[in-house]
Amino acid sequence: MEKIAVSLNHITKTYDKGKVLAVDDVSLQVKQGELFGLIGPDGAGKTSIFRILTTLLLANGGTANVAGYDLVKDFREIRNRVGYMPGKFSLYQDLTIQENLDFFANVFGTSMAQNYELIQDIYDQIKPFKDRRAGKLSGGMKQKLALCCALIHKPEVLLLDEPTTGVDVVSRKEFWDMLKRLKQQGITILVSTPYMDEAKLCERIALMQQGRLMSVNTPDNIVKDFPAKLYAVKSKNVYALLIDLRQLAEVQSCYAFGEFLHVTLKSDKVDGEDWLRHVAERKGHEQVLVKLIEPSIEDSFIRLMNEEE
Amino acid sequence: MKVLRFILQKEFRQIFRDKTILAMMLVMPTMQLIVLPLAMNFEVKHVQLAVVDHDHSSYSQQLISKIGASGFFRIVSMEDSFLGALFYLEKERADLVLEIPLGFERNLVREGHEKVAISVDAVNAAKAGIGGNYLNTVIADFNANLEINQKAIIAASSPQDQIDITYANWFNPRAEYRYNVVPAVLVLLLTLIGGFMTALNIVREKEVGTIEQINVTPIQKWQFILGKLIPFWIIGMVVFTLGLLISWLVYGIVAQGSLLLLYSFAAVYMVAVLGFGLLVSTYSENQVQAMFIAFFFMMIFILMSGFFTSTDSMPPWSKVISNLTPVTHFIRVDRMIILKGSGFDDVKYEFLYLICFAIVLNGWAIWNYRKTN
16 A cells, blocks of 8 residues: 555634634545645635645644644654745745755755755756845746755655746746656655646646635546536637527536637537537527537536536 | 754844845944934023013113023013013024013112012923023022122121032033933943844744744744844844943943943843844734834833933832833943942842843743744
């Protein structure tokens, strides 16, 4: 049996004396060496889970284990074994790259030289600027520095809270490549992101919404579990088409997705494409285009979200 | 201990990197010590006086020239009517109005007594009170030297009966205000560095979010707190030394008492105000809040501490408040040691007070710091 690196059992967290429910009875297991994604919109409770797992926040209910240690009882052990990169850049802006790295290495009782091979890949990219103050770095470089700092003490579990939010597309891609290389070194990585397109880069993902887990599975299985046929529909006037389609009794869901509308029907028809085109043209829409498509993670997410409601 | 060393290294790096703050810490004591004692002066000179003389007699002329010659008053106008003189008072061109009634000389000679009226602009309380007193003294002196009174004394033939008062100012022979202010400004400097700088520094870590990153490391709370307090304690002592040097170079004020005693007090006092700064930081989320809370208490501390007004003349309830601020005790001791040369035996209760403050403020701060995660 595989070892479990992170496990949450019925974790609940409320704010404002119980008025705001941020994390609602979440149970989750992340295997050792896994690249696990927490996917959900802002306010889904991702950051709360990270803050609980990094021992910054106490849960109101439930228990959790990180790297085999109890979250409450052995929080000191956990702090030595976890690398955390918060969503907001939280290193010392008035210290240089080198000083930040040295400081965090030192307080963990290690040195940069000791774990150099772990961060070498990433550090090489910011090395030319090592005497520049962290506050003066670009967003992408800040993010690399933060990742280096989170790795400096060779953690068993890496917790990354929205590491790619506000970072350009190229840097995002680079960042995910770095994560894959880190995974090969045996580090368990728990990463959160609001971007659905990053979900398929994870081995397993959990879809979160309003503090609850809606689904935990591999990205492929989540897509495979999509229970209906999905059609992409487009016409000259997309907005009018959206309104018209939503009025139809046979249409189960219809929402805008890029330049297309994504439509599912209540009962799968053999000739769904023809039927939709026919209906749209009868309503007077021009240049109607209908095609059967593979659902994406985002489609699954929207569907699960609607089911919850 | 090794961890603490790294934290201290980091703190000093950050402090020395912030050139504005560093400059302020050096410029502030210099400026405050040079400017404040010169500017803050309660001595009243040049009281503006408007005179209404209805009598125009030789006695009234004598009185007016005596007042003019005293050196404290500047006679800005001679008016025919009280209303005319009141105009000067209203326009703030005069602080006092002296009205000499018609028949001043005649009544003095015939009846043996006469009244004059003094009207005072009480908006500037210090000037009004002191100016009024001066004028009273001059008039009393004039009164004593009047021919008729002199005759009366000779008639009684017992000039020894009169008690003549002379006085000397101890510890500050020329009653110079700067001797009073300089030791107090030294205390103010330590208070600002200890209270403000620590509070703002700790809260900044909260505001920027770096405290999150610190909290996920094995750094323990006491290490973090000591890492914040020790640098400012050292800076406080450096600034105190700088302040003593400036007061010696600029004002020639040298501590009469033992420097060791003075420094022991400064050391304990610094711990107390650092505790205050830490306490403020635990109650605030951002630097603006910390600034306002610290400022609120600083105002009370400074106004109630005997910096400007003597604590002895306060009503009992405010004496209690005054004793509950650490600033009061250190200002008192500072003046005692620097000006009077008091020894430990004279100030041992103040020492106890300061130790209590240090324990209570730090204890409270640490207790509250624990509670907030």
